Amino acid sequence: MSTKQSRRRPVVRLLAPGAVCAAAGPYALWIRPRLLTWGATGDEIGRAFPGDELFPVADGSSVMATTLPAPPGKVWPWLVQMGYDRAGWYNRLDRYGIPSADRVVPEWQHLTAGQRLTATPDGRSWFTVALLEPQRTLVLRSDLDLASGRSFVPGRDPLPRAYMTGIWGFHLRPAPRGGTRLVVRTRGRGRPRWLTRPFGVLLGEPAHAVMQIRQFHNLRGRVGGEDRPESPDADR
Template structure:
């Protein structure tokens, strides 16, 4: 048998790596930390994004009740407390806060959590039930310009929610489940962007946020402070 051409060998290795990612790695990323019941259950906010497909479902358990977790979610935003993830990647190098700020706790539907320091992009509060559920929505055309989701959609757009569901567990603990819905046009581009970009990047950022939220809420983060009245 003759020697296999180096390009053919490389192609075979790339194909094997791709197959391993799709069959083994990707299914784990799409449900990181979540149970079968959490993945299979209806997730709130389905009607927020018309035609939206369910995104990954990820979860963690925090050793504190929802009343102590919620304030950290309520103050998110680049112009507020940050996102508690990789700050160099999603918060433009600004460090996420390690304490609660009473002035950022009043949140209502329609409020905007800035996604850029100049306020040109944002997550809008699309639904909330304090200490139970928070849905953030971002609606952009494919040039990165926000559009009003209540009006006519552009021909090419991305419209998605990033949502947090809190359930109280025995022993003063919280089960935090994160999921959402996403619609992108042109439609053919959505599965490609999902597999190649959205899913791996979301996993990197969400697992980091989970870890940092746990440290802050549970009081294990240096400088973490819960002001009186917010405990």
């Protein structure tokens, strides 16, 4: 090894952490807050939502929102039929590339509190319907054992050593000109915190933001286009 190369190594070792810190600053101060509140108004960001009481102390939360071109009564059937083995999540990223339903399916319109909605192809993980108020509120809860990748039932199963648990809430309110204001609220926690917190901030939150924005886009196309043929690339 040349003397020049040996001198270069310490410089690289110093520059790499510096580059990470330089990128982390703008992300934490500017990008991350916008990801966590995409589309939401100040009032929506500051208010409490049904389901928040399930996690009075949370490691992280987000409020994202959009306006859909249909009244709550037309939006609700699309939300009720969500699930991996049902209509999907209106986002191919959440369903491993499989397109979601492009119509309201009558046999998927029955949903009750406590019902499980499969989240993965093997059925090992699921969402549980935690709260349900027709045409207003749908709160789904996830309790995931990180070691096995399986869901667990709080209060019945032993608490895993590493887990993430939280809610994914959909809240509908009438909007001007016959539309619907759809506010999506997430809130949750994980343990051990030294593992789940960095993972959530660096990977979980950005991934959720991308998937949620895509879901908003695809729902907007569906509820606003029920009377016209579905575009073949509407669910991307």
